[in-house]
Amino acid sequence: MKCRSCEGSTKPRSFRALRKKTDNFCIEASLAAFRMLAHESVFMKTCASFATLCILAFTCSLCFGADADPAYAPLWLYNGTWELKQSGAKSGTAPDTISNVCSLIGKFFGCQQTVNGKLASMIIFIPSDKAGHYFTQGVLPEGWATGRGELEIAGDLWTYHSKDADNGKTTYYRTTNVFTGKDKIHFEVSESADGEHWTTTKSGDEVRTAN
Numbered sequence: 001m002k003c004r005s006c007e008g009s010t011k012p013r014s015f016r017a018l019r020k021k022t023d024n025f026c027i028e029a030s031l032a033a034f035r036m037l038a039h040e041s042v043f044m045k046t047c048a049s050f051a052t053l054c055i056l057a058f059t060c061s062l063c064f065g066a067d068a069d070p071a072y073a074p075l076w077l078y079n080g081t082w083e084l085k086q087s088g089a090k091s092g093t094a095p096d097t098i099s100n101v102c103s104l105i106g107k108f109f110g111c112q113q114t115v116n117g118k119l120a121s122m123i124i125f126i127p128s129d130k131a132g133h134y135f136t137q138g139v140l141p142e143g144w145a146t147g148r149g150e151l152e153i154a155g156d157l158w159t160y161h162s163k164d165a166d167n168g169k170t171t172y173y174r175t176t177n178v179f180t181g182k183d184k185i186h187f188e189v190s191e192s193a194d195g196e197h198w199t200t201t202k203s204g205d206e207v208r209t210a211n
Contacts (some may be wrong), residue, residue: 025037064126065066071131072127075125078100078102078111079102080098080100080208081098081099081208081209081210082096082098082185082207082209083096083207084096084097084204084205085204085205085207086202087202087204088203089204095115097116097117098206099114101113107126108126109126110123110124110125111125118139120141121138121139121141122138122139123136124138125151132154133150133152134151135149135150135151136148136149136162147162147164149161150162158177158178159174159177160175160176161173163195169193170193171192172191172193174189174191174192174198175187175191182208183207183208184205184207187206188200188201188202189201189202
């Protein structure tokens, strides 16, 4: 999915999504614990086993606890590779290929996106205290941050909001994503001078081609 929450800005945003597993960390911790127990007495094995189970339970809660937070569940929908076709494109225009890779680090959900084989940017999602509401921040390959935006998720409708000020003039940007199932997105990009009256500047559809 191509993020357009910063469309029209001199520092555009984009992103990609794919879940990074942490199973190996917990497996290695388990193997190390069992190797240690092999050299202990029966009594020490029993005590160490109990302690090890506690440690492993805590360790694996760190591995998987954040993923279990329902706030992050919808964001994984962007996982994989997508084909983007823009409405009104000239006949014969090739669709864009969007590849998304995401990872969760603590409370930060970061998504890197490659467009047509070229690294585009990363966008960071941070859940707010309100369900379905997120703060977003785009980071370009050169390290520039594009400015904070917001995302509201209401079922199949996802709405990105951002704004850009230039020479005392503020332009508001809005991008809507409407999901049909998990493998199709219709998007519309709009801008406004007052945040109330909107003009659609781009639209199109994205279809998942690989997970």
